[in-house]
Amino acid sequence: MKLKIENLSKSFNKKEVLKNVSFTFESGKIYGLLGRNGAGKTTLFNCLNKDMRFDTGSVYIEESSSSRPVAADDIGYVLSTPTVPEFLTGREFLKFFLDIHQKKLKDVKSTDEYFDFMSIMPEDRDKLLKDYSHGMKNKMQMLINIIAEPDILLLDEPLTSLDVVVAEEMKELLRNIKDGRIIIFSTHIMDLALDLCDEIVLLHNGELELVDKENLGSVEFKEKIIAALREDYQ
Amino acid sequence: MRNAFRISFSLKNTYRVNSILYAIKQLPILKKVLPDRIYGMIGFKIVGQILSWMWEVFSSIFLKALYFGALTATTFALVTVVDNISLFGEIFMHLFLFGTLIGTMSNTYMLSTHRSKHYAVMLLNMNAKKYNISNYIFELSKLTLCYAVGFLILHFTAGVPWWLCILSVIFPVFIKSAVVGYLFSAFEKGKDVDNSNPFGKLTFPLVILCVILGVLLPGLSLPVPYIGVGVIMAAGVVLGICGIVKICKFNKHREISRYTLLKAEAVRADSKQTVVKNTAKVISADTSIQSSKKGFEYLNELFIKRHKKILWKPVLIITAVAFAIFVIANIASAFNTETAEMFNSALMNSLPYFLFVMYAINRGMSYSQALFINCDHSLLTYSFYKKPKNILKLFTLRLKEIVIMNLLPAFIIGVGMAALLYVSGGTDTPVNYLLLLLTPMAMSIFFSVHNLTIYYLLQPYNSNTEVKSGTYSLIMGLTYAVCYIFMNIEIPTLYFGIAVLGFSIIYCLIACLLVYKKAPDTFRIRA
Numbered sequence: 056m057k058l059k060i061e062n063l064s065k066s067f068n069k070k071e072v073l074k075n076v077s078f079t080f081e082s083g084k085i086y087g088l089l090g091r092n093g094a095g096k097t098t099l100f101n102c103l104n105k106d107m108r109f110d111t112g113s114v115y116i117e118e119s120s121s122s123r124p125v126a127a128d129d130i131g132y133v134l135s136t137p138t139v140p141e142f143l144t145g146r147e148f149l150k151f152f153l154d155i156h157q158k159k160l161k162d163v164k165s166t167d168e169y170f171d172f173m174s175i176m177p178e179d180r181d182k183l184l185k186d187y188s189h190g191m192k193n194k195m196q197m198l199i200n201i202i203a204e205p206d207i208l209l210l211d212e213p214l215t216s217l218d219v220v221v222a223e224e225m226k227e228l229l230r231n232i233k234d235g236r237i238i239i240f241s242t243h244i245m246d247l248a249l250d251l252c253d254e255i256v257l258l259h260n261g262e263l264e265l266v267d268k269e270n271l272g273s274v275e276f277k278e279k280i281i282a283a284l285r286e287d288y289q
Numbered sequence: 290m291r292n293a294f295r296i297s298f299s300l301k302n303t304y305r306v307n308s309i310l311y312a313i314k315q316l317p318i319l320k321k322v323l324p325d326r327i328y329g330m331i332g333f334k335i336v337g338q339i340l341s342w343m344w345e346v347f348s349s350i351f352l353k354a355l356y357f358g359a360l361t362a363t364t365f366a367l368v369t370v371v372d373n374i375s376l377f378g379e380i381f382m383h384l385f386l387f388g389t390l391i392g393t394m395s396n397t398y399m400l401s402t403h404r405s406k407h408y409a410v411m412l413l414n415m416n417a418k419k420y421n422i423s424n425y426i427f428e429l430s431k432l433t434l435c436y437a438v439g440f441l442i443l444h445f446t447a448g449v450p451w452w453l454c455i456l457s458v459i460f461p462v463f464i465k466s467a468v469v470g471y472l473f474s475a476f477e478k479g480k481d482v483d484n485s486n487p488f489g490k491l492t493f494p495l496v497i498l499c500v501i502l503g504v505l506l507p508g509l510s511l512p513v514p515y516i517g518v519g520v521i522m523a524a525g526v527v528l529g530i531c532g533i534v535k536i537c538k539f540n541k542h543r544e545i546s547r548y549t550l551l552k553a554e555a556v557r558a559d560s561k562q563t564v565v566k567n568t569a570k571v572i573s574a575d576t577s578i579q580s581s582k583k584g585f586e587y588l589n590e591l592f593i594k595r596h597k598k599i600l601w602k603p604v605l606i607i608t609a610v611a612f613a614i615f616v617i618a619n620i621a622s623a624f625n626t627e628t629a630e631m632f633n634s635a636l637m638n639s640l641p642y643f644l645f646v647m648y649a650i651n652r653g654m655s656y657s658q659a660l661f662i663n664c665d666h667s668l669l670t671y672s673f674y675k676k677p678k679n680i681l682k683l684f685t686l687r688l689k690e691i692v693i694m695n696l697l698p699a700f701i702i703g704v705g706m707a708a709l710l711y712v713s714g715g716t717d718t719p720v721n722y723l724l725l726l727l728t729p730m731a732m733s734i735f736f737s738v739h740n741l742t743i744y745y746l747l748q749p750y751n752s753n754t755e756v757k758s759g760t761y762s763l764i765m766g767l768t769y770a771v772c773y774i775f776m777n778i779e780i781p782t783l784y785f786g787i788a789v790l791g792f793s794i795i796y797c798l799i800a801c802l803l804v805y806k807k808a809p810d811t812f813r814i815r816a
Binding site: 069104105130131136139140141150185203 | 324325569572574576583584585587588591592595596663664666667668670671672673675676679752813814
């Protein structure tokens with residue numbers, strides 16, 4: 056399965072944030088999306104998630120040589136600031152989500168099994184989500200996005216504000232679920248991208264560029280990325 | 290000092306010009322037409338500059354003139370009450386004295402916490418003493434100039450003695466300086482200081498005392514005589530001289546400015562978050578609240594049950610109050626013919642007044658705000674929630690809920706009015722009973738549909754739960770204005786009732802059709 060972006064453009068007034076972006080993401084890989092502040096990472100995610108209309112271009116999924124448009128169910132989007140409905144308990148949110156997707160989901164597990172999978176403790180499961188910590192809300196948001204089994208998972212700096220333990224748990228989880236799906240992980244932290252991601256993609260000058268990782272030591276590789284990103288402002 | 294003032298004035302001016310341009314850029318059509326470079330375009334800068342100067346003149350001269358006008362009007366009213374025109378001058382001076390004291394306790398000018406000062410002192414690290422003193426002199430000069438003109442007119446028209454007029458022109462400068470001197474001393478002693486609350490817990494009682502003495506004494510024909518006002522003002526001038534000495538010696542301008550600015554910034558940040566915090570706070574922590582439904586019905590039911598405090602509780606209170614009012618009105622009409630006639634005439638001609646009443650008691654706006662902050666704000670980031678069929682399903686459930694919620698008080702008001710018409714003497718046209726019953730209900734349904742469809746079609750909030758749609762604010766403002774205007778219009782109930790019923794039915798049909806057609810595209814979190 057491939058996610059193909061062709062000639063995608065998006066401007067805000069006269070500022071062209073995405074310039075005829077063309078790129079192919081392949082399943083089974085975690086892509087680290089690196090770019091400077093304001094480079095357009097969130098705009099790209101919003102366009103892929105259809106939160107924002109793009110000006111020109113197309114986005115589609117290619118499977119066994121046939122292609123189809125990206126549907127809402129194909130995409131899971133995890134934001135850096137976790138957003139969960141605070142008036143529900145963790146269990147109620149999960150139940151609501153399972154109700155909505157009962158026809159689509161195969162092999163539905165019990166709510167407790169899902170909580171166990173995400174290491175959410177039994178004493179927290181029936182608390183209102185407004186009383187969850189930041190890390191717990193993030194886990195809940197991730198859990199919902201994982202259960203839906205989307206083909207494409209967009210992660211907008213999801214580990215930035217998590218403590219080290221939860222961040223490590225999340226990284227492990229992402230490595231475990233990457234088979235069969237495309238994970239695009241946007242971050243400012245280069246070491247995190249190098250540690251977790253299979254491919255590094257730069258978003259600079261409104262374009263996506265895959266960085267060749269082979270035959271380069273990590274210091275050289277970092278310098279190459281920084282040099283490329285500096286060009287944005289030259 | 291002159292250079293510091295020039296820089297600070299220029300900064301304040303830039304802040305104001307950019308604020309004006311920002312406001313212009315929020316207007317519905319202009320938003321799309323005007324470029325982002327507007328802040329750097331000379332033509333727009335000139336327009337902003339002209340408007341900025343107009344505001345400076347307006348705030349300096351017009352508002353002071355308005356203040357003088359209000360004092361004059363109050364003086365006339367009090368003179369009429371005591372029926373003694375010869376007290377005009379004394380009552381005016383009495384009001385001015387207490388008004389100035391209240392003004393001094395509300396703003397000293399010296400410790401202003403305006404945003405532009407925050408930028409100058411906190412971010413640009415300007416010399417705080419030069420900033421404070423130069424701006425203080427500028428503000429007091431404007432004030433003195435305006436008062437000089439005002440008291441010149443007063444001297445010739447009301448015969449207030451010239452010595453008192455001169456004293457009155459300088460009194461505000463000295464009394465403000467006295468308070469500033471007190472605040473500086475308090476700060477040096479490590480006490481809390483506040484520009485708009487110089488005496489801590491005492492400020493509010495002192496303001497109330499000034500209001501009472503300011504209005505009550507002249508109302509009893511006992512205004513402070515000229516000589517008394519003069520003595521108080523002279524004492525103020527003496528205190529002011531002490532204050533000015535303190536101001537000249539004070540050397541902690543940077544510290545006191547940072548202290549007051551940071552405090553004001555914290556209050557601003559807090560008030561910005563207040564709605565969000567308060568809306569989150571009202572979620573019921575009662576874990577016994579459950580639902581046996583499934584899917585969106587489950588979500589909706591839990592939302593309503595956990596938000597009873599801001600949804601159903603006010604509805605029940607409004608219903609109870611409306612019930613009590615109509616019971617009293619019906620009893621009063623049954624026993625008093627004059628009251629009955631008054632109510633009968635009002636019911637036959639003043640139904641438009643109820644447009645504003647129904648607008649004011651409608652829970653639609655609070656409902657959509659709670660929906661966004663506690664529910665949609667988070668769930669709109671999930672793709673399953675944004676599917677057209679899910680958006681429309683939830684819209685239908687929510688519409689049903691808000692219509693039922695608002696119908697309860699509307700029904701009581703309708704029944705109450707129909708009963709009141711009967712008790713107060715009835716009508717020759719029996720259809721009026723039906724119209725009085727149905728019109729409040731139609732208005733209630735109209736406002737319920739209106740608030741929810743506008744929310745779905747314009748979704749005005751961004752991810753920080755700030756309203757970012759100029760069109761939304763404009764429509765809400767227009768709705769208020771129209772309802773307010775109708776309050777003062779008299780139309781026979783027969784015509785107004787039929788018109789409201791017809792309009793409500795057509796509006797609701799069109800609004801729902803629009804939501805079904807457009808909401809899947811418009812119901813998104815604003816970028």
